[in-house]
Amino acid sequence: MTAIVQVRNLSKRYMPENVLAVDDVSFEIQQGEIFSLLGPNGAGKTTTISVLSCLLAPTAGDAFVAGHSVVREPVGGKGGIGGVPQEIALYNVLSARENLVFWGRMYGMGGQQLARRVDQLLEQVGLADRAKSRVGTFSGGMKRRLNIAVGLLHKPQIVYMDEPTVGIDPQSRRNILDMVKALNREGMTVLYTTHYMEEAHELSHRVGIMDHGKLIALGTQKELTQQVGEYETLRLHLGEDQDPAPLAEALRAVPGIVQVSATDHEIVLIVPEAEDALPPAITKANELGVKVRSVDIQEPTLETVFLHLTGRALRD
């Protein structure tokens, strides 16, 4: 396989705030794969994508997109990139077709080639019957689909999708995930950022997990879950009036429990054997008078990996 994106010791520090948003990150994206950057909000995913889109200059390091350095030849590399920003970036007073034609021209397209491509994409994203409607009249899901279509206009070598499912309904989300998979089947390389573990799990050939600007894990899903060995995830769902903090503190002292994380009404344990850890956990809960409403046992997931590596759940 050929690496279409090569990121080398990339760092980005925002000034004057002096915030290190991306800290010495290195990875490669192979042609034809879906590569996901997974991490909580503020992990540095969008900054990384902005540098790879030549929107931000890195503070240190470099990245190469289709062989073009984002530092030395930013405009040269842009032609191979299709960007789908997190926020919908369209003109509301223009129609769907006018938006696509405008953006197509900005990618250097024109004439019959552009007209055909616009028709094709309108069909592909299911907006052919609304081609002449102003985008301002569209629903959030329709705007999201058109937002993606703009990034695909010039048939880029790689498309960057920055959290494209944020704030939309489940049906539109499903459509977008299916669209990403379909694009990849046609040979499109995709860089996908998300903080939804389920999306990364469903889509990705390989995943890079980011936290606090660092790339803390990288590999296929199998490789990543192997990092946490044969550990399982044990979830204790507490009553709504229960405070999980004292129980979480007590469970950290229980032998055999590798990791403890508490959210609002839930305690997540990483354990070698859930069946062995469950009795002492329930005993501790009873001792502290904490009511456990239900229990889940899960095989290792990307979230388990994140929890294992950071000590926090993805949603924290």
Place this chain on the structure above:
Amino acid sequence: MRKILNVAWKDLVTTFRDPTALIVMLAAPYALTLVMAFAFGGLSGGGGGLSGIPVFVVNYDKGEFGGFLQQTFQSPELGDLLDVTVTADEAAARAAVDADKAAAVVIIPADLTESIVPSGLASGDPSALANRPQSVVEVYSNPDRPVSSSIVRSIVDQFLSRVSAGAVGGQVAVAQLMANGLLTPQEALSKGLEIGERAARQAAESRLIAVQGETAEKQSQAGFDWLTYMAPSMAILFLMFTVSNGGKTLLAERDWGTLPRLLTTPTTTFQVLGGKVCGIYLTGLAQMGILLVASRLMLGVKIGPLSAVVPVTLALVAAATGWALVLAAYARTAGQANQMGTILSLAFGGLAGNFFPRQALPQWIRTVSLITPNAWGLDAFGKLTAGGALGDVLVPIAGLLVLAVALFLAASVLFRRQYA
């Protein structure tokens, strides 16, 4: 260059699709021109505003009063204001109004003279006065030319009111003569007819003098044509609002996410900014063009020769665009740019004399105001509306171009800080 024009065209289209922007760009300056010209100058102060109003006169009256009214419309004093065609074909005249080829048709009825001086009185029939016909002079108006047709109506109204006053004056004179014993009731009828007819005739004939007197009076009071001044003045004032709004969109595009997206395409920052600048310039140019043409066609304002108006407008919009860019480069948010744009536009309007004659401002304000495109533009259009040609406006054009270059340089320094 294609990408620059693509961005510029997109900005032009999006602006002209915004109903609020259209009101500010086109409707507001036009309405304000009318309001201010009407408030201060009665629409036409010196004959330089409305002119050549096409009017048809159909005179069915064979008597002398129909002739007086017709002569009023054909008087030399109204020659510049009205373009009168006397015709016997009423249907054709009405059709001309329907086709917007005339502002109004004045239809003088056959019994106009009879209604003022009944013929029966001359033969000693006292009942003729009571039985005289109620005559109606009809003004068939063009609703698309409300100002012009109202002027025609007011001329007719004034003529008729003076004639009526003359006739009433005759009756009063007869009554006073009888009361003083200078006239017997037997003589009253014939003398009354004679006095009333003379008074009405003098009133009708004096119509010409009255028109002349009013026109002369207004000129001496103001010596200034508000409509001719206000039409380009309001266009310039609202040009500043339009270009400020254009500058604001540069920041707004950052908020909408479209500016970063533009920069992810294989397009340089220079091309994106160049496109935005061209968009602001083209929008301003379109606005000025529409407003000046509308002033000429709908208000009859003579702006000046095209060979001079075009270069003045091109330079004026360039300088205004320069200010918009400085604003966009200096402001940090679209909201801030919006507020600053409004303040700047109004301040420039006040400083340069967009709301009142620039000549009335103190010299030091007129000097300071040369930092505004408004001042140079008003100077240039002032000269052109007074009959000047290209040679007379070379200094304002040069001033505008120097201002434009200085502002573009300042903006580029500020932009470099923001987008480097």
